[in-house]
Amino acid sequence: MRQTDSSTSGTVLLTGATGFVGRELLWRLVRQPGNRVVCLLRAKNDAEAAAKLAHVLDQARPEPLTAEQRARATVVRGDLTEEELGLSPEQQDELAASVHRVIHDAATVDWATSLETARQINVEGTRRILELAALAHARGVLRRFDYVSTCHVCGRRRGRIAEESLDDSEGFFNHYEQSKFEAEQLVRSSALPFATFRLSSVVGDSRTGYSSTFKVMYWPLKMLSRGMAWVVPADRRGIVDIVPVDYVCDALEALSADMSQRGKTFHLAAGPEHSSTIGELLDLGVKTFRVRAPLLVPPSVFFYTLRPLLFLITWGKRREMLRKGRVYVPYFSFRAPFDTSQARAVLDKLGLRPPLVQDYFQKLIDYAIASDWGKRPPNVAAVSVPAGGAERRP
Numbered sequence: 001m002r003q004t005d006s007s008t009s010g011t012v013l014l015t016g017a018t019g020f021v022g023r024e025l026l027w028r029l030v031r032q033p034g035n036r037v038v039c040l041l042r043a044k045n046d047a048e049a050a051a052k053l054a055h056v057l058d059q060a061r062p063e064p065l066t067a068e069q070r071a072r073a074t075v076v077r078g079d080l081t082e083e084e085l086g087l088s089p090e091q092q093d094e095l096a097a098s099v100h101r102v103i104h105d106a107a108t109v110d111w112a113t114s115l116e117t118a119r120q121i122n123v124e125g126t127r128r129i130l131e132l133a134a135l136a137h138a139r140g141v142l143r144r145f146d147y148v149s150t151c152h153v154c155g156r157r158r159g160r161i162a163e164e165s166l167d168d169s170e171g172f173f174n175h176y177e178q179s180k181f182e183a184e185q186l187v188r189s190s191a192l193p194f195a196t197f198r199l200s201s202v203v204g205d206s207r208t209g210y211s212s213t214f215k216v217m218y219w220p221l222k223m224l225s226r227g228m229a230w231v232v233p234a235d236r237r238g239i240v241d242i243v244p245v246d247y248v249c250d251a252l253e254a255l256s257a258d259m260s261q262r263g264k265t266f267h268l269a270a271g272p273e274h275s276s277t278i279g280e281l282l283d284l285g286v287k288t289f290r291v292r293a294p295l296l297v298p299p300s301v302f303f304y305t306l307r308p309l310l311f312l313i314t315w316g317k318r319r320e321m322l323r324k325g326r327v328y329v330p331y332f333s334f335r336a337p338f339d340t341s342q343a344r345a346v347l348d349k350l351g352l353r354p355p356l357v358q359d360y361f362q363k364l365i366d367y368a369i370a371s372d373w374g375k376r377p378p379n380v381a382a383v384s385v386p387a388g389g390a391e392r393r394p
């Protein structure tokens, strides 16, 4: 039975509020009366930290925040890589005495990062946040610890991935995946009332297309839109699990509020029922951008024969694309569907379901093109895909 946190108001400590997912969570949290949100942000000094918070609050969607809502957010300067997060004993004491909920969202999401950096930020950073949360828990103040993770802690495994499984037997594609896996182990071994939310690939808002970032799924789509993706190391049957950021935040908030779900892990993913394949997404992209379909080749053929050849005969942007694109390749032939039954058991009853990407793809692309893939504020009136060709750059 759903046991909603009876005292939903209180002080929330949020990390990662300047990021893609974190800002969406912040905007939701400050719209709730009774909430006070303390954002832990890294900055050179307090003035810079305050300016970073103000900037994020200024961007609030879908409508601007009122003065009252803005006043619910405050900032504390802190860094995941510093001992005690760089907080003074007084700051730690104040947070331990007041924080009823922690949402630990901050991380490095760089797939090309070194293991050392990934561990410093994602593993040691999580350890430090857990230590701070434990102080609040020991005082009987903390009720919820929400950890934002990734479905890709499954690494190189194949076959359906259960939400509770945490298994590194097949290894990882990159250090980001490995560090998030190790951080999940820390969260699970804590004595805190935790819930872990594993996201798949997050894209912009399904209602407006808005996105503050154009990484992950956007980069290959941008290459396709510019007619630069003519040979792609991918398998048409590869699984593409995409979720819009509005669904992720709605689902996280609903699951977090249900106290009977503490100690569990949830896939906030499209799942086998709502995910797409590389082939479907490519067809959608080719139709939307009106470009020629790229030639798909098996990754092994691409790496051992084509890529070295292409490196010799390309330069400039195309060579840069070959270099940058390497980190994406494992995800172009991915064969592990993310089971979502644990999340669905709660969310279905609330009518919360991830939408099909086909239903909001055009909105994402309209927004991406209107903002030149994040390079400038969007000019929605100028949204267009010219007839008979790839996207033309303004």
Ligand SMILES: NC(=O)c1ccc[n+]([C@@H]2O[C@H](COP(=O)([O-])OP(=O)(O)OC[C@H]3O[C@@H](n4cnc5c(N)ncnc54)[C@H](OP(=O)(O)O)[C@@H]3O)[C@@H](O)[C@H]2O)c1
Residues within 6 Å of the ligand: 015, 016, 017, 018, 019, 020, 021, 022, 040, 041, 042, 078, 079, 080, 081, 104, 105, 106, 107, 108, 109, 121, 125, 148, 149, 150, 151, 180, 198, 199, 200, 201, 202, 203, 213, 216
């Ligand atoms: N986006 C996705 O598709 C996706 C998919 C699966 C899982 N996730 C998970 O979702 C969470 C958020 O991802 P995102 O895409 O929103 O990432 P993002 O946009 O890159 O934001 C990362 C956030 O972490 C903060 N941060 C990084 N290093 C820090 C440090 N040393 N100290 C304090 N703060 C630090 C950043 O602050 P600055 O502003 O100072 O850089 C930023 O606010 C992550 O835990 C990620 O693993 C995301």
